Amino acid sequence: MKLIHTADWQLGKAFGRFEPEVRSALSEARFEAIDAIGRAASEHGAEHVLVAGDIFDTEGPEDRTIVQAISRMERHPCRWWLLPGNHDFVRNDGLWDRVRKRASDSLIVLSEAQPHELEPGVWLLPAPLTHRLNLDDPTDAFDAMETPGARLRIGLAHGSIRDFGSRGEAPNQLAPDRARRSNLDYLALGDWHGVLEVDARTWYSGTPETDRFKRDAPGQALLVDLEPGREPEVTSVQTGRFCWLTRDWAVNDLADFDAQCGALMSTLDPSNTLLDLSLSGITNLGDRSGILSKLENEIAHRLRYLEVHASELVGRPTPEDLATLSMEGVLGIAAAKLNARIEAGGPDAVLARRALERLFVEYSRGEAA
Structure with missing residues (x-):
């Protein structure tokens, strides 16, 4: 039977x-x-x-x-x-x-x-x-x-x-x-x-x-x-409809992220997928901003649900990043002070890195607008 x-x-x-x-x-x-x-x-x-x-x-x-x-x-x-x-x-x-x-x-x-x-x-x-x-x-x-x-x-x-x-x-x-x-x-x-x-x-x-x-x-x-x-x-x-995926990606730059993201998205039904994504690695600030922006403004809208853990994805300012911000008056002064705290290390370095990343992200958004 x-x-x-x-x-x-x-x-x-x-x-x-x-x-x-x-x-x-x-x-x-x-x-x-x-x-x-x-x-x-x-x-x-x-x-x-x-x-x-x-x-x-x-x-x-x-x-x-x-x-x-x-x-x-x-x-x-x-x-x-x-x-x-x-x-x-x-x-x-x-x-x-x-x-x-x-x-x-x-x-x-x-x-x-x-x-x-x-x-x-x-x-x-x-x-x-x-x-x-x-x-x-x-x-x-x-x-x-x-x-x-x-x-x-x-x-x-x-x-x-x-x-x-x-x-x-x-x-x-x-x-x-x-x-x-x-x-x-x-x-x-x-x-x-x-x-x-x-x-x-x-x-x-x-x-x-x-x-x-x-x-x-x-x-x-x-x-x-x-x-x-x-x-x-x-x-x-x-018998099930939804896939619940957990992924841990080590990312070197925006191009690396785009490749991994494209490979994953080509294999699934996005509207029936929930994704828990952890990112790690060291990139420049521009790439980190681009990665998080793509997740927030594109991938999250395609998937049924997206949860991102990006605390291990470190964005370090390049000389070009700092030079760009240095031309913006008060923003440049703030960026220089934050970068000095990052270079000094200590308990304030992590908070300073996050603040500098946020400063760069908001500046980039303003430029795009």
């Missing part, structure tokens, strides 16, 4: 660091990812979608968020198996009761650790979270779950595998060899926001719509092809 494994939708995520227009686009893209998952299920003949926790960003989302999620899922003919995670854990009279009141039979909330028979002989073993922090491994319960006549045993859980170099997104620890311990044909996990193969039968699907920098690829889901007696065939399916 084929199924779709996904997780960490975190619907209703606030994205508070961004301006309203960007927040709105990122929030809407998370709902659009549900449709992308549903279409992928239909395209590949998968009748079941397993969602491994954190469907919602909090245990108390707005009604609109719940209704939007349900309506998107119900557009598609597959069945959706929804596991509570650490962001949307199970509690009495809580989120999942609100979902059940509105949802059709195609949406199954897995709020109890009880096996479900997806198809004859194909059993789903869920490990829902009942608290944000669970001290015990919730997948321990798999060992005691009876699955009569099982051809396939599929686990569904949310938490961090203990042998990660990083602890994942949540402090809920899972045994790294759970698939072997509990005789699972596949273990679908949520919590880690990128696709990750733990072993041949244990995978993290990542989030279907990327939500942070350091994830260069758009969000994905996993198409899982299962058959008794063999390892699962797992294929990534792109």
